[in-house]
Amino acid sequence: MLRGRETEPAQVARLLDTxxxxxxxxxxxxxxxxxxxxQLGTIIARIAAIEGDAEGCRDRAHTGLLHLTLGRYEQALRDLAAVTVVFAAPDLIEAAVRAAEAYTRFTAWARAAGHGPARSRCAAVAC
Incomplete structure (x- = not known):
């Protein structure tokens, strides 16, 4: 039991990770x-964004991910386009694709980021 209610194993695992x-x-x-x-503050903020917790988001990269998580793709694209950190590149690409933006607009930018996992996620989202 957690906070007076039963939880699923995945919820417990997520809480333990946090x-x-x-x-x-x-x-x-x-x-x-x-x-x-x-670094750890960023991880906590990303977890908050993925879980839909607006109060836990620290900056535009995190609010962009929050909007992406909640299906607000146009807002996610606006927030993430203003961010210059490499870890946000895959989120930006996903927001662009889901917002029906031209994927080619970001291909060169993702390639220039030089971050293998980011490029892989960008390519996977575009498929």
Whole structure:
């Protein structure tokens, strides 16, 4: 039981994953690892966006992913187009494809990002 209700195993696993990241974030803060604090905060914000938690989103990359998760593709495209971080490239490509934007507009940009997993996800979404 969690918060007075039964949960599915996947829900429990997701909560444990989030708790693990939160614990790692606490440890990074306690030991002064500023680069880890930023990375772990980003992971927590991405989890929040994927789960539809607007309050947990930290910046436009996360709100863009939130809109993508909620099926608001045009808004996701606007938010993600303003972001220049490589990890948001696949989200941008997915938003563009789902918003019926021309995939070719982003092909060169995704290739220039030079991030293998991002390119793979971009190619998979376009299929």
């Amino acid at each position: 708790a693990t990241v939160a614990e790692a974030l606490d440890l990074a803060r306690d030991t002064g690892q500023s680069h880890r604090i930023e």
